[in-house]
Each structure stands twice: as structure tokens, then as C-alpha cells.
Amino acid sequence: MRLGFGGYEGDCHAGLTRPSCSRVLSQHPRGTEIRNARQLSVVSAEELAEIAEALGLEAVDPTWLGASVVLSGIPDLTHLPPSSRLQAEDGATLVVDMLNGPCQFPAMTIEEARPGHGKRFKAAAEGRRGVVAWVEREGVLKVGGQMRLHLPTQRAWRGTA
């Protein structure tokens, strides 16, 4: 996958900016031009296996979820601290914006692919849906390649939400 500053070149989620969607209605009227922090969907092989188990399936095809990248070996990937960096061997770098929220589209795709199993997707995928990320440094991701995780080193906020 060749990654430019707009994301995975040619992918429907690529772009330096995007029209805002329903996920950010508390911040932007739908269709507002905002920077695209949702260029890539990064999911965890281990979390996909957990979703599959919860759905009574042998496996969940990451393409059902529209995933761009599947990683294994990072525990609790969905809750990686925002602003973590994932860096490939050639230096290509992704920045984690935050966890990916629920969405009904994969449920419909799964229902088509495995009738009877789609409806429970949203509940089964809660907290296992991976993260969305954007490209901080251009480069190439390769199947089977390794990525290194850089965590922000700061304590928790002491304000009140």
C-alpha cells in the first residue's frame, strides 16, 4: 500500500480533507470540510477473532469492516492511546486519531455474506473495531511487514469531563 499524506492512494477514504459525517455532528454540520483523520481503518487480528467468536463465525473477513490494515500482536488495539504512532520499516507513519465508533454498514455486509450473523455485529464489535488513523509520513506498507508502536508519554488528564 503506497501511503501519501492523503492516505492510501486511490482508496475511497483517501484525501487531505473530507466532508464531515454523522460521527462528528456535535462539532460540524454534515458536509463541512474538515481535515481527514479517518484516512485508514486499522484493525486487530486478535480482536477480529473475538468478534467472530461472539458472532458464532469461524472468522470475520476484514474487508467486511472496510479495514485498510490488519495488525496482530498489539493487545487492546482499539484502545491505543490517541496520537500513538505506528511506524513501518521504511518509516511510513500512521497517527492514531481515536477508536473507530460503531457503524451499521458492516452489519449489512456480514448479513449478506453470512445470513443471520450480521445483526449482532454492532454489539459484538463494540470496543473491538480498531482505530482510525492518518498518514504522518509517506511510505509503503507491505503485507507481512512489521510496525513499531510509539506511545505518547504523558500522564492522564486531571480535568473533569
Place this chain on the structure above:
Amino acid sequence: MRLGFGGYEGDCHAGLTRPSCSRVLSQHPRGTEIRNARQLSVVSAEELAEIAEALGLEAVDPTWLGASVVLSGIPDLTHLPPSSRLQAEDGATLVVDMLNGPCQFPAMTIEEARPGHGKRFKAAAEGRRGVVAWVEREGVLKVGGQMRLHLPTQRAWRGTA
């Protein structure tokens, strides 16, 4: 302040990308083109007052720190969760990358402005240096304007760093 997707237009820190600096040497050779997540330096009036007290000064001029924006009313601003959004009344939106790390330049500036007080800056400013941020939605910030804080709503990571 007119904010474009590259930051505060005309400012020396503006740009969609930047050459990487010493802060990110663990990730990029110096001078690598990376996305600019350090467009703006946002500091807290309350934390500046704490720094001033620690330095034995009546006040710390935010320009000594190269700050772009001074906010008041957000406790523990420096440790705002990464990927928090700060939104102005017209919708202009900043994304918090992470806390701003220590730097020697303000110490030199303060030493010039208030001889004898600069040396202790780095220690006094630890954890009070504010955050760096980038523009997610264009707009205008006004002196005296209000900003609304949007926090990422996710639990802490359960992986091991």
C-alpha cells in the same frame, strides 16, 4: 487569527507538512517531511501563572514561549487527552496532538527579558507547557472568544507500554 488547514496563516510554524525536528528523532531522521501536527502552541493562563510563581516573576509573557493561543478555564490543559478538539464559536477546530515537550529557547528568551530567571524555566515549565495542535476546520480565533472542548470518549489502553 485566521486559521487555514496549514495553521495560523503567515506564522513561522504554519504548514501542512514540516521538516522533522529533534523531538521526533526516535521516529524520523532530522529533516524528514512529515505532517505538521505542531502548527499551534496552546497554553493555559493558569499554568503560565504557576510557571511565573515558580520563577519568582509576576507574570510570564506567552510570547516568550512562542505561544499561539492562550486559554483560561481548562484545568490541567497541558495534559488534555490527545485528539481532544478545541472549537471556537465560528466552528474553527483545533486537534490536540499532545503535550508540548521542554525546549531551551524560552529559557534564553526569558533570561534576556528577566536576567537571572531564565535558567530555571525548563524545570518550572515541566508539565505546564501546554499542548501542540493542528487545524481540523478552518475559521477565525478572536481575542476573548470562547472555545468548547470535545474529549475523546474512550477508556484507557490496557496494553503494556
